[in-house]
């Protein structure tokens with residue numbers, strides 16, 4: 684079975700392919716710009732986007748909207764993560780966190796699948812923002828995030844290792860469970 688993943692982010696595709704490949708699903712990346720509304724919840728952003736995309740894209744397809752939420756910054760950058768990553772990057776986040784002792788943060792991923800109906804799968808991973816970037820794998824904020832219970836950043840983990848514990852890995856687990864029960 685082939686499922687289209689609408690995203691501009693190759694890193695997300697690699698993680699989804701590694702996970703769903705185990706079910707025999709082939710993930711095909713399609714770049715197609717869609718509006719990301721400025722809601723305060725990722726779920727709302729995803730639902731709006733699916734409804735906007737549904738008549739423009741052949742079914743079935745899915746999207747993934749994610750964010751990094753830093754406790755000491757009241758959840759910033761959260762739903763603005765993509766913009767903040769592009770403008771400030773990891774160095775900018777580290778600078779913002781310079782004098783801050785509370786390093787707690789979490790990643791959240793919301794996968795929205797559309798097959799005529801909207802299906803939402805979410806995953807969260809808690810961890811800490813470290814003081815210096817480490818690692819070259821992964822993408823985005825991976826070099827500055829260490830998940831709770833681990834010493835390595837996500838950027839020091841292979842895709843399989845990251846998928847086992849990450850926000851997206853958890854959302855993908857729910858998604859693949861649903862696919863197994865309903866489709867495959």
Ligand code: ITT
Nearest residue numbers: 690691692747748749750764765768822823824825
């Ligand atoms: P889309 O085309 O799928 O929207 P994007 O990269 O713009 O791709 P988002 O809108 O979901 O993704 O923005 C989330 C931001 O958070 C973006 O800058 C990502 O690089 C970053 N991010 C998302 N998941 C991540 C992960 O697993 N590890 C590190 N950074 C991540």
